[in-house]
Amino acid sequence: MVQKLTKQTGSVFNHSLAALRLSRKANGVSRLHGEVARKMWGDHKDICEITTITNSQNKAYWVDPVLEEGRQNKNLPQITSRKKDLKQELFKTVANQCGKLFDPDVLTIVWARRFAGYKRADLLIENTERFANFMRNSKYPVQIIWAGKPYPKDDEAIQTFNRLHYLSHYFDNMAVLNGYELALSKLLKDGSDVWLNTPVVTREASGTSGMTAAMNASINCSTFDGWICEFGRDEENSFLIPIAEGEEVDQQDRDSLFSMLENKILPMYYEKPKKWQQIMLTSMNDVGEYFDSDRMAREYYEKLYN
Numbered sequence: 001m002v003q004k005l006t007k008q009t010g011s012v013f014n015h016s017l018a019a020l021r022l023s024r025k026a027n028g029v030s031r032l033h034g035e036v037a038r039k040m041w042g043d044h045k046d047i048c049e050i051t052t053i054t055n056s057q058n059k060a061y062w063v064d065p066v067l068e069e070g071r072q073n074k075n076l077p078q079i080t081s082r083k084k085d086l087k088q089e090l091f092k093t094v095a096n097q098c099g100k101l102f103d104p105d106v107l108t109i110v111w112a113r114r115f116a117g118y119k120r121a122d123l124l125i126e127n128t129e130r131f132a133n134f135m136r137n138s139k140y141p142v143q144i145i146w147a148g149k150p151y152p153k154d155d156e157a158i159q160t161f162n163r164l165h166y167l168s169h170y171f172d173n174m175a176v177l178n179g180y181e182l183a184l185s186k187l188l189k190d191g192s193d194v195w196l197n198t199p200v201v202t203r204e205a206s207g208t209s210g211m212t213a214a215m216n217a218s219i220n221c222s223t224f225d226g227w228i229c230e231f232g233r234d235e236e237n238s239f240l241i242p243i244a245e246g247e248e249v250d251q252q253d254r255d256s257l258f259s260m261l262e263n264k265i266l267p268m269y270y271e272k273p274k275k276w277q278q279i280m281l282t283s284m285n286d287v288g289e290y291f292d293s294d295r296m297a298r299e300y301y302e303k304l305y306n
């Protein structure tokens with residue numbers, strides 16, 4: 001297996017190197033991705049310029065019009081009320097798939113994207129005792145939803161999905177949904193309070209799901225990777241997990257995430273709703289034009305294809 005993976009990795013490396021030598025220009029899909037790519041390939045001769053064009057999402061497709069009206073008018077009661085309605089819509093799917101009745105008044109965290117090892121869908125559950133205590137916190141209740149798809153032959157990702165699904169049977173406030181297509185993705189972004197993003201830092205090229213979540217009044221909680229580096233300001237428009245240093249990166253990130261959830265996010269949601277709403281509105285405003293696909297299409301024309 002190791003020899004096979006090494007051979008495959010070497011093949012990808014050689015093809016990428018050949019493409020960079022043949023191309024006139026290439027780009028990373030976030031500023032950090034561009035920096036990492038230039039560092040990776042910088043010692044090789046005759047490669048093309050590597051610039052940056054950050055990924056984006058089509059706001060016209062993803063944004064809920066009532067939430068957008070509330071954002072434009074700075075109408076926090078309208079946004080809060082609409083968010084509760086959208087949570088109830090999402091929870092119909094939770095009930096249909098899982099037979100569980102989620103509460104729209106409870107903070108709802110969503111992790112939803114492609115299942116891959118570096119994205120660490122299972123980061124929270126690796127410490128089973130702390131996870132169980134977190135899920136059974138009566139003072140600050142929480143609901144968590146996982147959704148996404150592994151590639152068909154990605155055994156590690158398939159095992160992670162199955163493990164989460166098995167564990168969900170022990171908690172009435174945990175759901176793992178299947179059928180992650182556009183309709184479910186929209187429901188999850190509309191109905192989440194917190195959009196959880198946990199890639200190993202420098203492994204996520206860009207990531208875009210958090211953009212559409214932010215457009216719909218869901219606050220990102222993320223490691224400092226991909227597009228988040230250009231967007232996130234801790235406790236202003238998002239919650240940022242400190243960058244782990246040295247060894248035991250998973251353990252550091254897990255401890256930091258639990259600490260942030262237990263000591264900042266949950267208390268703020270339940271005890272300081274005005275501060276929560278302000279972060280939510282700032283996030284919606286900040287995701288604005290720069291992370292809309294109109295800007296991205298224009299930059300590809302002006303910077304890469306012209």
